[in-house]
Amino acid sequence: MHPEDTAARYNRIAEWWQTQHQDSLYGIVQLERAIKFTHKKQFALDVGCGSSGRFIKVLNEHGFQVEGLDISEEMIxxxxxxxxxxxxxxEDICCRxxxxxxxxxAAWDGTFHLPLNLQEPVMKKLCDALKADGVLMFTCGGRHGR
Ligand SMILES: C[S@@+](CC[C@H](N)C(=O)[O-])C[C@H]1O[C@@H](n2cnc3c(N)ncnc32)[C@H](O)[C@@H]1O
Structure with missing residues (x-):
């Protein structure tokens, strides 16, 4: 799906998403594991943070200076x-x-929405935005773009 179509769909369910997922533990074990691999806890970025910002909360509690990025205005x-x-x-992570x-x-269930041909360049872009010993965690998958 084109990222702007994804944004339009998440705009419509932003409130529902927040109430349904705010306390979800899905992915939190993996996030805690990624945090253990991270030697210096400076800036952290949650790509596709959603309307609950549940990863932001955990990262904040671990002492990171956290930022969130999402394509959907309503989610943000x-x-x-x-x-x-x-x-x-x-922002659309494909464009910036x-x-x-x-x-x-962390790009947990955000970049997996991208058409497959965009996933590798976006992962490279995220790797380029890491400090020398930085850690990237992400989920992947999806379908070929239209
Ligand atoms: C399944 S939700 C996951 C939200 C959050 N990571 C969580 O686990 O609760 C996917 C989020 O990724 C965002 N997203 C999808 N494509 C994006 C893109 N190209 N750039 C930035 N955010 C994107 C959506 O707007 C949505 O908020």
Whole structure:
């Protein structure tokens, strides 16, 4: 699916997503594991953070300076209300490079929405946005784009 179509769909379910997923533990064990591999806890970026920002909460508790990025305006707006003081970027990760270098980047069930031909270049872009010993965690899969 084209990223803008994905954004339009998430805009429609942003409130539902927040109430349904805010307390979900799905992916949290993997996030905690990625955190253990991260030597310096400086900046962290949650790509496709969604409206609950549940990864942002965990990263914050571990002492990272966390930022969230999402293509959906509605998801970002709701996440902002829950996470005051956090920097959010309303961006399509295909079109923009992350603005700084990060100790940890999480792309949990966000970039897997991308058409397959865009997933590798986006992963390379995320690797380029890591500090020398930084950690990237991501889920992948999906279908060929239209
Ligand atoms: C399945 S939700 C996952 C949300 C969150 N990571 C979680 O696990 O609760 C996918 C999120 O990725 C975002 N997303 C999809 N494609 C994106 C893109 N190209 N750039 C940035 N965000 C994207 C969607 O807007 C949505 O908020």
């Amino acid at each position: 707006d709701l996440a902002k209300q829950l996470h005051l003081g956090i920097t959010f970027y309303r 490079s992350p603005p700084k270098l990060y100790s940890l980047i």
